[in-house]
Amino acid sequence: GDSVTQMEGPVTLSEEAFLTINCTYTATGYPSLFWYVQYPGEGLQLLLKATKADDKGSNKGFEATYRKETTSFHLEKGSVQVSDSAVYFCALIGGGGADGLTFGKGTHLIIQP
Amino acid sequence: DTAVSQTPKYLVTQMGNDKSIKCEQNLGHDTMYWYKQDSKKFLKIMFSYNNKELIINETVPNRFSPKSPDKAHLNLHINSLELGDSAVYFCASSRTGGVGYGYTFGSGTRLTVV
Numbered sequence: 001g002d003s004v005t006q007m008e009g010p011v012t013l014s015e016e017a018f019l020t021i022n023c024t025y026t027a028t029g030y031p032s033l034f035w036y037v038q039y040p041g042e043g044l045q046l047l048l049k050a051t052k053a054d055d056k057g058s059n060k061g062f063e064a065t066y067r068k069e070t071t072s073f074h075l076e077k078g079s080v081q082v083s084d085s086a087v088y089f090c091a092l093i094g095g096g097g098a099d100g101l102t103f104g105k106g107t108h109l110i111i112q113p
Numbered sequence: 114d115t116a117v118s119q120t121p122k123y124l125v126t127q128m129g130n131d132k133s134i135k136c137e138q139n140l141g142h143d144t145m146y147w148y149k150q151d152s153k154k155f156l157k158i159m160f161s162y163n164n165k166e167l168i169i170n171e172t173v174p175n176r177f178s179p180k181s182p183d184k185a186h187l188n189l190h191i192n193s194l195e196l197g198d199s200a201v202y203f204c205a206s207s208r209t210g211g212v213g214y215g216y217t218f219g220s221g222t223r224l225t226v227v
Contacts, residue, residue, distance in 0.1 A: 034215045038154075043203060043220040051213045087154055097212045100146060100158040100169050101205075108154070 002027040006090045006104035013080055014112055021075040021107045023064075023090035031094035033057075033066055033073040034101070038087045047075075047088070085111045116140050119204050119219040126194055127227055134189045134222045136204030143209055144168075145187035146216065147179060150201040162187050163209065194226045 006023040013019060025031065035047040035057070048057030053068035062077045073090060090104040117138045126132050138145065146169075147159040160179040161169035167179070176192040191198060201223050205216040 032211075032213050032215070036215075036218075044156075044218040046215045046217070049213075049215055089156065091215075093212050093215070097144075097207075097209070098168070100161055101211060101216050102158075103156040106154040106156075 002031065002092060002094045002099060002102045004090050004092055004102055004104035006088075006107055008105055009108040010110050011107060012110045012112060015082055016079045017111075019075070019077040019080045019084075019109070021088055021090075021109070023073045023075065023104060025071050025073065025090075025092050027071075027092055027094035029094055030068075031092040033064070034091045034093075035062070035064055035073070035075050036089040036091060036103075038089065038106070040086070044089065080109075080111050082111045082113055085109055117204055117206055117217050117219040119202075119222050121222060122220065123223050123225075125225045125227065128194055128196060130194050131190070131192045132194060132224070133191070134202055134204075134224075136187050136189070136219060138185055138204075138206040138217070140206055140217060142206035142217070143184050144207050144211065145181065145184070146205040146207075147187065147189050148203040148205060148218075149173075150203060150221070152200070156203070160187075160189075191224075194224075196226050199224055199226045 032051045034049045036044040048059040050057040050066035056065045087106045144163045162181040165181045201221045204219040207216045
């Protein structure tokens, strides 16, 4: 079945540092790829998405590019802020959506001032 | 306007009790889902309904029973609650299949069984 693998944290960075959270996937066909963010005590919010190879999703300074050749969708941000501290989930929907949204295990990001 | 709303937000109950969590969406989506998030933050799909019909039913105990009275509502009923049911339960909705759009999630219900 479909699966998503992402680096597990916690990842601790200083404010204004460069962020990369790695995500790779296994899926049949051409999945849609997503990054969700969960702030402390809250639900999941869609951060960005990409639906086909070489698409770049971006939002709030975060970016991720759909790389079919490496089956990856790494999340990046050039300069993180304390307010970016949260848990980040990479996810995919494959095969027409019949199996639902499959999540990675989440990466806890901690930004220190 | 809350897009996907769940009630209650917190639920503390004793082992053996029966409880329900309600979910409503006002987005006009035709597919709704229940996810369980465990203490390690891992998210796993439990059920999915499309236009009131069950389309995903993962391996969960049959003490969990979803009910969809219409396509805007998907409730989760849990019988004979056990300690291991303690988790955060998220409701979500999407256009059919969610392909290309993703899901919209509610804010979660934190269930604690004591």
